[in-house]
Amino acid sequence: MATGTRRSSAHRPRVGVVKFASCDGCQLTILDLEDELLAITESFDIVEFAEATSSRSQGPFDVLLVEGSISTPEQAREIVQLRREATTLVAIGACATSGGIQALRNLADHDAFRDAVYPQPQFISSLATSTPVSAHVAVDVELVGCPISGAQLLELLTALTTGRRPQLPDEAVCAECKRLGNPCILVAAGEPCLGPVTRTGCGALCPSFGRGCYGCFGPKEAANAASLAAWFGALGRSDEQVAREFAKFNVNAPAFRAIVEAKR
Amino acid sequence: MTHGMPHDQVHDGAPREHIFDVGMLTRVEGEGSLTLRVRDGAVVQAQLGIFEAPRYFERLVVGRTPDEVIDIVARICGICPVAYQMSAVHAFEALFKVQVDPQVRALRRLFYCGEWIESHALHIYLLHAPDFLGYPSAIELARDHRAVVERALAMKRTGNALVARLGARPIHPLTVRVGGWSRIPTRKELQALRPALDEALATAQATVDFVTTLTAPEFKREPRLVSLRHPDEYPMNEGRIVSTDGLDIAIDSWRDAFAEDQVAWSNALQARTHAGEVYLLGPSSRVTLNAARLHPLAAEALARTGLAEQIRVNPYWSIAARAVELVHATAEAIDIIDGYTAPSRAYAPWQPRAGATGWATEAPRGLLFHHYEIDERGLVARAQIVPPTSQNQAAIEADLTAFAPSVLALPHAEATLRLEQLIRSYDPCISCATHFLDLRIEPADR
Numbered sequence: 091m092a093t094g095t096r097r098s099s100a101h102r103p104r105v106g107v108v109k110f111a112s113c114d115g116c117q118l119t120i121l122d123l124e125d126e127l128l129a130i131t132e133s134f135d136i137v138e139f140a141e142a143t144s145s146r147s148q149g150p151f152d153v154l155l156v157e158g159s160i161s162t163p164e165q166a167r168e169i170v171q172l173r174r175e176a177t178t179l180v181a182i183g184a185c186a187t188s189g190g191i192q193a194l195r196n197l198a199d200h201d202a203f204r205d206a207v208y209p210q211p212q213f214i215s216s217l218a219t220s221t222p223v224s225a226h227v228a229v230d231v232e233l234v235g236c237p238i239s240g241a242q243l244l245e246l247l248t249a250l251t252t253g254r255r256p257q258l259p260d261e262a263v264c265a266e267c268k269r270l271g272n273p274c275i276l277v278a279a280g281e282p283c284l285g286p287v288t289r290t291g292c293g294a295l296c297p298s299f300g301r302g303c304y305g306c307f308g309p310k311e312a313a314n315a316a317s318l319a320a321w322f323g324a325l326g327r328s329d330e331q332v333a334r335e336f337a338k339f340n341v342n343a344p345a346f347r348a349i350v351e352a353k354r
Numbered sequence: 355m356t357h358g359m360p361h362d363q364v365h366d367g368a369p370r371e372h373i374f375d376v377g378m379l380t381r382v383e384g385e386g387s388l389t390l391r392v393r394d395g396a397v398v399q400a401q402l403g404i405f406e407a408p409r410y411f412e413r414l415v416v417g418r419t420p421d422e423v424i425d426i427v428a429r430i431c432g433i434c435p436v437a438y439q440m441s442a443v444h445a446f447e448a449l450f451k452v453q454v455d456p457q458v459r460a461l462r463r464l465f466y467c468g469e470w471i472e473s474h475a476l477h478i479y480l481l482h483a484p485d486f487l488g489y490p491s492a493i494e495l496a497r498d499h500r501a502v503v504e505r506a507l508a509m510k511r512t513g514n515a516l517v518a519r520l521g522a523r524p525i526h527p528l529t530v531r532v533g534g535w536s537r538i539p540t541r542k543e544l545q546a547l548r549p550a551l552d553e554a555l556a557t558a559q560a561t562v563d564f565v566t567t568l569t570a571p572e573f574k575r576e577p578r579l580v581s582l583r584h585p586d587e588y589p590m591n592e593g594r595i596v597s598t599d600g601l602d603i604a605i606d607s608w609r610d611a612f613a614e615d616q617v618a619w620s621n622a623l624q625a626r627t628h629a630g631e632v633y634l635l636g637p638s639s640r641v642t643l644n645a646a647r648l649h650p651l652a653a654e655a656l657a658r659t660g661l662a663e664q665i666r667v668n669p670y671w672s673i674a675a676r677a678v679e680l681v682h683a684t685a686e687a688i689d690i691i692d693g694y695t696a697p698s699r700a701y702a703p704w705q706p707r708a709g710a711t712g713w714a715t716e717a718p719r720g721l722l723f724h725h726y727e728i729d730e731r732g733l734v735a736r737a738q739i740v741p742p743t744s745q746n747q748a749a750i751e752a753d754l755t756a757f758a759p760s761v762l763a764l765p766h767a768e769a770t771l772r773l774e775q776l777i778r779s780y781d782p783c784i785s786c787a788t789h790f791l792d793l794r795i796e797p798a799d800r
Contacts, residue, residue: 111407115432115525121480122514122524124507128500131493161407191429192409203410208623209615216408237432237525295522299529300537300700304425306526334422339429 103152103250106138108172110158110165111192111220115237116183117157123240133251149175153250159185161192161220173227180246181223184236188308189342191236193220196342197350221342231256236306236339239291259290262310263303267294275302282322282335287313287345304338309345319349329353388773390758397762400754402747402777412737415726420446420532420706423726423734428526430739433476433783436469436517437717438739439530440591441724446532448606449711449728452704457697458534459591460690464544465520465527466590466715467687471513471554472524473718474637474676474683477781478561479506482673485775486568502564505557509680512547512554516687519547534701544691551688555651558680562655565677570670571772573757577749578631579639579666582716588647588682589640591715596643597633598666606712608723614740625745632749635720635742636780637675642666649689652682669753669779676781706732717742719783743783750780 107117117139121127130136138151154176160166173179181187189196195203200218205211223229233242242258249256263285267274275283275297283302285294289310296303309315315336322332333353336346387403411430415423420442427442428435440462447454479502480492489495496503514524519539521527529536577598582605584593595611596602603610612633614625626632641648641656642665648656656662656678664671712725720742727736757776761769 111409113429113432113435115429115435118432118525121476122510124511124514127507128496128503131496136493158407161409165407190409191414191426194414195410203413204408206413206416207408207410214408220409236429237523292523296528299522301528301531304528334418338422338425 102133102135104137104150105134106149106151106154106176107136108138108140108154108156110156110169110186110223111161112158112183112185112190114157116186116233116235117155119182119238119240119243120155123244126244130247134247151176153178153180155180155182156186156223157182159189159192159220159222160217160226162216164215166217166226169223169226178230178250179223179227180231180233181229182233182243183238184234184306184308184339185220186223187232187234188222188340189220191339191341193342194337195220197337197347197354233258234289234307234340235291239293242291260311261290262286262313263288263290263292263294263297263307266290267297267303270294270298272297276321276325280325282325282327282332284318284335287315287318305336305340305346306338308340308343313345315345315349316352319353388754388777390754390773392758392762395759395762397755397758400751400758402751402754402782412739415734415737418734419732420450420728420734423737424530424532425526425528427724427739430741431783432525433473434469434717434719434722435526436465436521437715437722438724439527440466440715441713441717441722441739442726443530443532444591444715445606445711445713445724445726446728447704448713449709449726450532450704450706452533452702454534454702455697455699457695458538458701460694461520461535461538463587463590464687464690465517465530467683467690468513468516468520468524470679470683470718471558471687472510472517473513474680475506475510475513477718478565478673478676478680479503479510481781482676482778483568485771485778486570486673505560508550509554509557509561509684512550513683515547515550519543531701533704534697534699536700538696538700540696541694544694548688548691551684551691555681555684555688558677558684559651559655561680562659562674562677565674566659566661568673570664570668570673571775572668573670573753573760573776574667575753575756576667577669577753578627578633579642580633580635580745581639581643581721582714583643584647586647588644588649588652588686589716595714595721598639598643605714608712608714608721608740609725612740612745614744623744624748625740626748632752633745634669634749634780635745636672637679637718637720638665638669638672639720640716641675641678648678649682649685651685652678655681669776672779672781708732719743719781720746741783743780746780746782750777750782 184190196219204214246256267285275281281302284305285303288303288305289307291307319332333350336349340346389401390397391399415426424439424442427438430438484491484495517524521529579598582589582593583596612625614623659674661671661674665675708728708730710727714721714723723740725738726734729735761772
């Protein structure tokens with residue numbers, strides 16, 4: 091993306107950023123691209139981004155970035171409407187791609203969760219499940235992570251401007267961690283680490299900072315989570331403890347959810 | 355996503371009720387709206403509507419270990435994850451009687467300095483300044499004042515770099531653990547941040563001078579302000595809970611003075627004093643209640659603005675309080691880095707024990723209280739998390755009710771802008787407010 095070139099708005103892709111159930115962290119990743127932010131606003135016509143601008147648009151969007159999971163009846167209706175308005179729909183973050191931490195209720199009794207927090211639960215409008223955008227509409231690209239990687243977001247935006255497919259890694263955190271030369275958390279420290287089954291993209295941050303990976307970027311393709319769960323058991327972890335390791339920000343991703351359901 | 359325009363309702367024999375709907379609030383964190391009910395020219399109710407979906411965090415942490423809770427509560431808010439981690443870790447350490455190394459303690463203040471810098475820089479320049487200067491966003495602001503926005507982004511980047519140096523990444527940092535950190539930085543790693551911090555301090559000082567050139571709408575009220583207060587430090591992680599009307603209680607005793615409830619008319623959990631009074635948290639409260647504990651450079655900056663009284667009585671001038679705190683946070687970060695020697699161990703050993711514990715720390719937007727009950731296995735049995743925005747909500751509504759009559763005669767777009775500006779001046783973080791619900795407005799006499 092060339093800095094300082096301002097194309098006419100007629101040729102700039104119209105970009106929207108919307109959110110459902112989430113923490114705002116993934117859309118904040120856009121504002122955290124401090125060095126590239128102004129260039130991005132020159133290459134793209136950001137027509138909808140409530141967190142950043144008072145200008146509002148209903149669409150249509152050339153590119154729609156969707157943060158958050160679908161967790162209320164209103165959201166389930168709204169995502170269908172937004173899909174019609176978007177040429178390319180990109181789900182960003184663990185909430186939008188797997189349901190997020192709030193999908194823990196998918197494995198439990200939603201009403202009990204609700205009643206534990208709200209004294210007058212009859213006022214709450216909420217679905218029993220928190221699900222990814224792809225469970226409701228077709229999604230063109232998914233950026234995983236809790237939060238997403240700023241570098242991957244930039245790669246996606248660059249690819250969109252040139253009409254090519256974004257290059258997103260699918261190897262395990264473990265492979266990146268080995269290249270960084272970190273001592274192995276699992277082997278050397280004997281602590282649980284989801285690195286062998288988690289998709290990289292974060293930069294193997296947890297093992298680089300002295301702790302086990304906790305799966306922010308979700309399962310990699312063909313992750314052998316059952317084997318890793320057995321390894322945790324061999325390290326002396328109870329089934330309940332093993333289940334908790336997988337029951338985090340991508341608990342609803344099938345590979346992780348299967349372990350939680352088998353072990354809890 | 356968007357909401358209706360103003361509409362009048364005329365009822366047979368009833369007073370004429372006017373619903374003034376601002377629609378979706380922009381340049382705030384999360385999704386909310388404002389509706390005013392106006393009857394015979396008087397604002398009878400201001401309702402800050404939040405349609406952020408509930409995520410049940412207080413239930414999500416049940417059955418988890420303290421260190422898991424620290425990872426989970428960060429996800430309440432992508433803007434202030436440090437605050438959630440700090441309130442949680444201090445609550446657990448208080449219960450487990452963990453003795454934390456003084457340098458570990460200093461690093462936690464440094465961590466908070468980073469979050470205050472990035473959050474305040476974001477709010478002042480990208481969310482709030484466009485209001486004062488008449489732009490719909492910082493994107494348009496940057497077209498006319500690119501150098502200003504670039505300096506602001508550089509300062510924000512420095513705040514994020516500080517959080518990332520300690521926490522591995524700026525959003526949802528991952529090194530905080532009970533007893534300390536999973537990894538602590540070397541002195542050299544911290545020193546590498548000094549040039550950027552020197553520049554950020556200069557930008558912070560320029561920000562103070564910049565905000566004094568702004569013109570804020572006239573608005574004066576006598577608010578009840580609440581924050582932490584520490585004997586010698588500007589408050590972040592420790593102190594007592596104090597107020598402008600004489601409250602002075604222990605940091606774990608929030609429940610002794612305040613309570614939150616789901617009020618039927620508003621469909622929202624709101625916090626108030628036990629006497630039912632509203633109160634306000636955040637930078638204006640901290641500056642007002644802790645001016646004597648500001649870093650000397652920040653105290654000098656506050657004096658230079660001449661706005662100390664305006665910060666107390668006029669919410670629009672919170673932008674000056676944030677600017678003063680930017681000077682404080684950058685100056686203190688420099689002091690901490692210069693005085694840092696790596697502790698011998700990253701974290702102190704600890705053993706869980708059963709019991710109840712509470713703690714409050716100062717999030718960028720104000721006092722954030724956590725309360726946990728830990729069971730015999732060392733797992734969370736119950737949790738209460740009270741974010742600053744849910745505590746501020748009732749005070750914001752009271753201020754809106756007081757302010758709105760002065761703008762109702764204006765054209766709708768202009769009135770909307772003025773009211774939105776007032777709401778943005780509190781820097782509401784709606785994503786944090788896990789208690790906020792979808793608010794439906796029904797005229798009382800329909």
